[in-house]
Amino acid sequence: MSFDFDLFVIGGGSGGVRAARVAAATGAKVGLAEESRMGGTCVIRGCVPKKLMVFASSYREVFNDARGYGWDVTNGELDWPAFKSKLEAELDRLEGVYQKLLTGSGVKWYAARAVLDDPHTVRLDSGEVFTAKHILVATGGRPFVPDMDGCEQAITSNEIFHLKTLPKSILIVGGGYIASEFACILNGLGVEVTQFYRGAQILRGFDDEARGLVAEKMQENGIALCTGTNVVEMEARGEAGTWVKGTDGSERVYDQVMFATGRTPNTGGLGLEDLGVELGRRGEIKVDAYSQTAVPSIYAVGDVTDRVNLTPVAIREGMAFVETVFNGNPTAPDHDLIASAVFTQPELGTVGLSEEAAAEQEPIEVYCTSFKSMQQSFAGRDDRVLMKLIVSQATRKILGCHIVAPQAGEMIQLVGIAVKMGATKEDFDRTVAVHPTMAEELVTMKTPTRTA
Known part of the structure; x- marks a missing residue:
């Protein structure tokens, strides 16, 4: 045929x-x-x-x-x-x-x-x-929007780029990377941001310690992060905006409401x-x-x-x-050990297993350090950087790496190569540090913070 x-x-x-x-x-x-x-x-x-x-x-x-x-x-x-x-x-x-x-x-x-x-x-x-x-x-x-009265008043990540004017206030519903990224973006642009998430902590599935630091910094930056909270009712209030009632009992009119509740x-x-x-x-x-x-x-x-x-x-x-x-060479895409970044402020870079997932799999060592970066400390900021390695006790391989820091996405791309190649903690130890950098901490941590 x-x-x-x-x-x-x-x-x-x-x-x-x-x-x-x-x-x-x-x-x-x-x-x-x-x-x-x-x-x-x-x-x-x-x-x-x-x-x-x-x-x-x-x-x-x-x-x-x-x-x-x-x-x-x-x-x-x-x-x-x-x-x-x-x-x-x-x-x-x-x-x-x-x-x-x-x-x-x-x-x-x-x-x-x-x-x-x-x-x-x-x-x-x-x-x-x-x-x-x-x-x-x-x-x-495509973005998922819950089926509820008033949801037609909300926007999604599709529309956020095309707003004629920036709202003075916005409610972002969701706790994944899209919701958290846009909360940080709009906060940085001068919008008053409130974020509702029904779970106990944002960025579910990421390393607990890393996502905790991101959430802490978001709040320090002025984002009203309301966990354990969801929308009960919504109603258009004309030019005033959208009235929202939350499960925490709060009621407020926002200029804009954005759903980032999955795709x-x-x-x-x-x-x-x-x-x-x-x-x-x-x-x-x-x-x-x-x-x-x-x-x-x-x-x-x-x-x-x-x-x-x-x-x-x-x-x-x-x-x-x-x-x-078309080339007659059966090839399955490799979905293992994919590095990724969440462009919150600060950024979160990650590859491999979280501490929690790794501990369920096998005995591990955790190498972790948190410190103020030279650049931000000199400027008078109290922002902290997190560098974390999850190591197999049996094979010494790096099972996961998690970075919370400016430019974490750039760093995790390169760390991802080493982790994909099966690098061990001793391979990291043998690598001479580039000084002074934030990333040098990845190869200078000698003593486990804890085991699990």
Whole structure:
């Protein structure tokens, strides 16, 4: 049977675009459809604009530190319309880059929504119908908003980048990395921030000691962090904002309310279940180790599979898919020991197991130090840095590393290489320190803080 395409990709995010381009490089005829903007969540409404907002929000402390170093600096106010205009221009530029990369790779792409008619047929909302030997679903996820009265008044991380004006006050509902990052961003931009989280501590799943330090600093910076608290009722109050009643008995009107209560895979209305593609409880596409669904011709990568929801992981999954299907070399994406960063203020960088998870697995040693960095201490700040290594007593391998510090994301990327290679504590000990740096503490801790 002849097909219009060897591969048709549904979704123009990082994973889908990379898979399409790499597949086309093998000589395959590739098509791709994206119903929104090319670049997907990361480029258009996620990592990239968020990190630019992180940069923008960090200057308040930079100005304060500069005065501590003797500079004559006067704090101004953020020109939100100017920043927003430049941000949107940058996103437009990046979308154009993605479009050119696809075209230059020989991929035929369509600005349209695609659904599946059968295991080898996709139908676009433009009316076009194409057949493909292989179909890759890379439709990502979307913010989850609880179904409750008044929820239509709230925004999500999708809309936060496009506000015409910054609110004077905001309630952020959620305790994961997205909620916590935006709490810090908006606080840094001068917004009065309240954060509700129903759990006992934010950043569930991260190392307890590390997330505790992040939460402590957020509160010191002026964020009203209310754990064990959720929204009971919401009601629009016209131009005044949104009235919210919390489970802690609080009642207040906020200029804006933002839900950051998780993300849901984008699988609705694609026709997947009718074809026999198995979906999980949250709507995620069930795949095997090679990203293949229960229907042999249909594969899925990225957040829509709800495996590890990170942009670099989606890219790796897309490349492994091409290696498996088009290069005849079965390759399973490696989801073990993935380094990641939470861009709160301070940042949290992590790779491997938390102390709690490691202790449940085997006997461990914990090496930990907390101190004031030279740069911030001289400026008169009391901020503390945390460096932590989790070590297997049996193998001496580093099972986990957790850093809370400025630029923790940059540090954990490099530590992640060593941990992925199976470095031991003695390998770290043999490494000569770079002085004076914060990171030198990772190779100078000689005595365990505790064992478990």
